[in-house]
Amino acid sequence: xxxxxxxxxxxxxxxxxxxxxAGKPSSSPFLAPPSRLxxxxxxxxxxxxxxxxxxPSLPRRIxxxxxxxxxxxxxxxxxxxxxxxxSREEGMxxxxxxxxxxxxxxxxxxxxxxxxxxxxxxLYNGQEAVSTGFIKLLKREDAxxxxxxxxxxxxxxxxxxxAVMAELFGKTTGCCRGQGGSMHMFxxxxxxxxxxxxxxxxxxxxxxxxxxxxxxxxVLKDASCDHVTVAxxxxxxxxxxxxxxxxxxxxxxxxxxxxxxxxxxxxxxxxHLRATxxxxxxxxxPAFGMxxxxxxxxxxxxxxxxxxxxxxxxxxxxxxxxxxCETYRFRGHSLADPDELRNPDEKARYAARDPIMALKKYxxxxxxxxxxxxxxxxxxxxxxxxxxxxxxxASPLPPRSQLLENVFADPKGFGIGPDGKYRCEDPxxxxxxxxx
Numbered sequence: 001x002x003x004x005x006x007x008x009x010x011x012x013x014x015x016x017x018x019x020x021x022a023g024k025p026s027s028s029p030f031l032a033p034p035s036r037l038x039x040x041x042x043x044x045x046x047x048x049x050x051x052x053x054x055x056p057s058l059p060r061r062i063x064x065x066x067x068x069x070x071x072x073x074x075x076x077x078x079x080x081x082x083x084x085x086x087s088r089e090e091g092m093x094x095x096x097x098x099x100x101x102x103x104x105x106x107x108x109x110x111x112x113x114x115x116x117x118x119x120x121x122x123l124y125n126g127q128e129a130v131s132t133g134f135i136k137l138l139k140r141e142d143a144x145x146x147x148x149x150x151x152x153x154x155x156x157x158x159x160x161x162x163a164v165m166a167e168l169f170g171k172t173t174g175c176c177r178g179q180g181g182s183m184h185m186f187x188x189x190x191x192x193x194x195x196x197x198x199x200x201x202x203x204x205x206x207x208x209x210x211x212x213x214x215x216x217x218x219v220l221k222d223a224s225c226d227h228v229t230v231a232x233x234x235x236x237x238x239x240x241x242x243x244x245x246x247x248x249x250x251x252x253x254x255x256x257x258x259x260x261x262x263x264x265x266x267x268x269x270x271x272h273l274r275a276t277x278x279x280x281x282x283x284x285x286p287a288f289g290m291x292x293x294x295x296x297x298x299x300x301x302x303x304x305x306x307x308x309x310x311x312x313x314x315x316x317x318x319x320x321x322x323x324x325c326e327t328y329r330f331r332g333h334s335l336a337d338p339d340e341l342r343n344p345d346e347k348a349r350y351a352a353r354d355p356i357m358a359l360k361k362y363x364x365x366x367x368x369x370x371x372x373x374x375x376x377x378x379x380x381x382x383x384x385x386x387x388x389x390x391x392x393x394a395s396p397l398p399p400r401s402q403l404l405e406n407v408f409a410d411p412k413g414f415g416i417g418p419d420g421k422y423r424c425e426d427p428x429x430x431x432x433x434x435x436x
Contacts, residue, residue, distance in 0.1 A: 085305070091369060100384065104165075107165075126351075126354070129298055129359075131156045134258070138157070143192075159190050180195075200241075204242055206229050213226075234263070235262075236268070248288055262327055280294070282324040293321065296326060328347075
């Protein structure tokens with residue numbers, strides 16, 4: 001049975017009682033996680049590092065509770081090409097996209113500390129398998145909705161590195177003409193419907209995009225409209241009311257959307273285990289009548305396999321899917337975060353499971369690429385990133401008059417006219433605003 005067909009068979013589990021840590025009063029908000037979750041994360045810690053599953057099939061059941069359940073068999077040094085689940089071309093595409101995301105974010109850190117970027121900058125290092133695993137399966141017409149950690153989602157969807165870097169530099173050549181910055185990447189051309197600084201704010205937008213796809217197909221009779229929307233958000237969003245409201249509406253109307261939880265285990269400095277009554281987020285899908293699946297978010301092939309079925313299911317008109325990708329960010333919450341709250345041992349364990357190194361190992365062991373071919377990809381990406389920085393640095397800053405554009409919807413009374421002068425019922429107000 002497919003993992004996406006067993007919604008109604010999900011057994012109910014009693015909620016495990018919590019106990020307070022020794023030395024803590026019973027009123028302490030910092031409660032110990034249930035013992036079953038301790039076991040779950042112990043399984044996670046005990047897994048061999050830098051391994052990618054070669055099994056072509058996931059366990060065909062929806063109750064994929066732990067990462068260990070879905071990991072499957074491992075590649076070993078004697079693996080033969082018969083074990084592979086991707087082609088050489090697919091592997092090269094996945095590797096290039098993941099390396100692009102990592103190299104871009106590393107350069108962002110350098111540019112931020114050199115004063116080229118302003119405000120908060122949230123990097124995606126460590127989570128590349130999720131973005132690549134989902135977005136590289138999408139059509140150009142499919143939509144992506146992101147969070148404040150949005151640079152790599154935009155890159156995976158095809159927004160040029162130049163346009164993303166220039167946006168981070170606040171330049172007119174950026175994908176939002178310098179007005180969006182790090183947390184608000186948008187590209188109508190690539191159907192990137194925005195990054196959202198406030199958690200949960202992008203989920204209603206994604207649900208609306210999915211509704212428009214179904215409306216165009218069923219009401220406007222556009223048979224070619226089979227577009228799918230993928231909404232990315234983090235574990236910290238999953239206690240937000242908009243999350244539940246949109247899951248309900250998407251399930252009710254069978255909208256073509258995939259809700260992707262990038263569970264990196266921490267919401268800024270709050271451990272996921274201490275922030276929710278049931279940390280297994282995937283279970284919230286069946287509660288609304290949609291499939292919920294947990295997958296190892298450090299394994300791009302496992303992510304890709306789940307993504308293929310979830311996207312195909314949405315495209316067939318079978319409704320939404322909730323996918324929880326257990327992953328980990330290798331840097332602090334933002335570049336302003338010294339990252340002192342997370343346990344060093346925890347960080348080291350996940351660093352040893354680097355998704356890019358795991359994919360590289362898999363490709364080499366299965367004769368999908370040679371070391372020199374992968375180095376050539378890395379060199380190509382280095383050149384792309386260097387070019388993006390030079391382009392962004394040389395691009396002009398937006399004029400102050402741009403502050404008044406795209407503010408008012410009424411073209412009769414506001415904005416800038418063809419003659420370049422301000423149009424407003426009160427020109428003094430408009431001119432004064434531009435001079436601030």
